[in-house]
Amino acid sequence: MTHRIVIVGGGAGGLELATRLGKSVGKQGKAKVTLVDANLTHIWKPLLHEVAAGSLNSYADELNYVAQAKWNHFEFQLGRMRALDREARTIILEPTFDEQGAELVPERSIAYDTLVISVGSTTNDFGTQGAAEHCLFLDTRKQAERFHQQLLNAYLRAHAEPEAHEGEINVAIVGAGATGVELAAELHNAAHELAAYGLGRIKPENLRITVIEAGPRVLPALPERIGTPVHRTLEKLGVTVMLGAAVSEVTADYLKTQDGTVIPAVMKVWAAGIRAPGFLQDIAGLETNRINQLVVRPTLQTTRDDDIFAFGDCAACPQPGTDRNVPPRAQAAHQQASLLVKTLKARLAGSTTALPEYRYKDYGSLVSLSRFSAVGNLMGNLTGSVMLEGWLARMFYVSLYRMHQMALYGPFRTLMGMLGSRLGRGTEPRLKLH
Numbered sequence: 001m002t003h004r005i006v007i008v009g010g011g012a013g014g015l016e017l018a019t020r021l022g023k024s025v026g027k028q029g030k031a032k033v034t035l036v037d038a039n040l041t042h043i044w045k046p047l048l049h050e051v052a053a054g055s056l057n058s059y060a061d062e063l064n065y066v067a068q069a070k071w072n073h074f075e076f077q078l079g080r081m082r083a084l085d086r087e088a089r090t091i092i093l094e095p096t097f098d099e100q101g102a103e104l105v106p107e108r109s110i111a112y113d114t115l116v117i118s119v120g121s122t123t124n125d126f127g128t129q130g131a132a133e134h135c136l137f138l139d140t141r142k143q144a145e146r147f148h149q150q151l152l153n154a155y156l157r158a159h160a161e162p163e164a165h166e167g168e169i170n171v172a173i174v175g176a177g178a179t180g181v182e183l184a185a186e187l188h189n190a191a192h193e194l195a196a197y198g199l200g201r202i203k204p205e206n207l208r209i210t211v212i213e214a215g216p217r218v219l220p221a222l223p224e225r226i227g228t229p230v231h232r233t234l235e236k237l238g239v240t241v242m243l244g245a246a247v248s249e250v251t252a253d254y255l256k257t258q259d260g261t262v263i264p265a266v267m268k269v270w271a272a273g274i275r276a277p278g279f280l281q282d283i284a285g286l287e288t289n290r291i292n293q294l295v296v297r298p299t300l301q302t303t304r305d306d307d308i309f310a311f312g313d314c315a316a317c318p319q320p321g322t323d324r325n326v327p328p329r330a331q332a333a334h335q336q337a338s339l340l341v342k343t344l345k346a347r348l349a350g351s352t353t354a355l356p357e358y359r360y361k362d363y364g365s366l367v368s369l370s371r372f373s374a375v376g377n378l379m380g381n382l383t384g385s386v387m388l389e390g391w392l393a394r395m396f397y398v399s400l401y402r403m404h405q406m407a408l409y410g411p412f413r414t415l416m417g418m419l420g421s422r423l424g425r426g427t428e429p430r431l432k433l434h
């Protein structure tokens with residue numbers, strides 16, 4: 001029987017893996033490659049803050065899994081994994097429902113010989129009182145679009161009833177990591193664009209943005225020499241940055257920090273910390289950590305089952321020689337997908353040599369502050385760490401997305417897509433206004 005490779009989660013890592021395996025072993029008939037995802041379309045997650053601010057039309061950048069599967073010789077199954085039966089070697093998918101709540105497909109199982117789990121992560125609100133009810137999160141396109149709609153609604157109300165809405169719109173962002181600071185800058189840009197289109201009476205400076213960070217500095221996970229210029233730029237843009245401020249409570253009208261400071265906000269975004277989806281916790285006896293990540297060895301095999309691999313944000317992969325795990329980043333998911341292409345091909349070929357081990361290569365970190373600035377560092381074997389700022393940094397920032405597109409579409413279609421979006425700029429508003 002043909003070997004069945006099932007990949008669950010078609011995100012930054014899983015979709016690249018399915019595409020590359022489909023084009024090789026799938027096309028050659030050496031394996032049946034199946035991708036399972038809870039959604040019908042894919043959008044690269046690092047773009048979600050741009051979707052939230054409206055500077056990116058998510059429909060223009062989305063990819064349809066069914067078409068991608070057809071073009072690249074793998075099979076796509078729509079469904080949300082909820083359980084695993086290691087003895088029967090099957091995964092169990094929740095039933096799917098249509099928009100009216102009618103059942104489309106009942107609960108079902110899919111059999112595998114090799115299973116790869118790449119279901120990503122969601123934001124971790126650390127159980128903070130009121131956060132789940134009152135904060136918006138940026139884990140999915142739907143959530144990013146909901147944020148955008150709320151922002152537009154606030155402007156539309158102010159436009160229709162100028163007397164009642166002369167005031168401000170307060171937005172609070174919890175977490176001064178890359179997502180938080182990039183969203184703050186995109187929102188500041190959106191405020192200028194909305195004012196330029198004559199929509200609403202809210203002047204750009206009256207969209208009040210506050211970034212609240214529990215740690216002592218902006219971008220706590222990145223080198224200080226990146227955090228400092230980013231902090232300076234945010235202040236120049238009029239964004240209020242609160243450091244050493246841990247949010248302890250969120251209500252419909254405000255956030256409260258541990259020292260009792262109250263920050264009024266109509267819109268609240270939680271962008272601090274991650275955890276893997278809850279269904280992974282202790283799933284079928286596999287080893288998981290306190291944030292539900294599957295613990296894997298450097299080969300990306302789970303510690304208790306050689307036929308189950310996990311990678312990307314949902315995996316806790318050690319970095320040899322340190323006490324840290326590989327960071328949850330698109331860069332790591334991309335590199336791990338490339339390693340797994342080699343690994344799974346070697347296993348199919350019956351290779352008896354040890355499987356390759358994953359070593360995280362940090363090529364640097366880049367933070368884009370909308371059209372205002374981009375800051376970061378590039379890491380090279382010979383050059384060490386080189387600081388970048390401005391358009392050069394922005395170019396390298398965009399190149400990470402281009403690498404993802406190249407893995408999915410190849411060079412020709414990526415180039416055509418780039419040209420298409422450049423031409424579209426002249427005919428479409430710079431901000432999504434619906």
Ligand SMILES: Cc1cc2nc3c(=O)[nH]c(=O)nc-3n(C[C@H](O)[C@H](O)[C@H](O)COP(=O)(O)OP(=O)(O)OC[C@H]3O[C@@H](n4cnc5c(N)ncnc54)[C@H](O)[C@@H]3O)c2cc1C
Nearest residue numbers: 009011012013038045046080081119120312313328329330
């Ligand atoms: C706003 C934002 C900005 C970011 N910016 C950057 C950046 O600039 N640089 C960087 O390196 N990283 C960035 N990241 C982090 C980066 O997006 C993640 O590290 C990366 O997407 C992880 O890839 P992944 O394949 O593990 O998971 P994801 O890309 O999250 O994909 C997971 C997939 O699994 C599917 N799924 C989830 N649960 C199930 C289930 N139960 N059953 C079936 N399918 C399921 C989802 O639908 C999704 O398609 C950013 C993240 C966010 C939210």
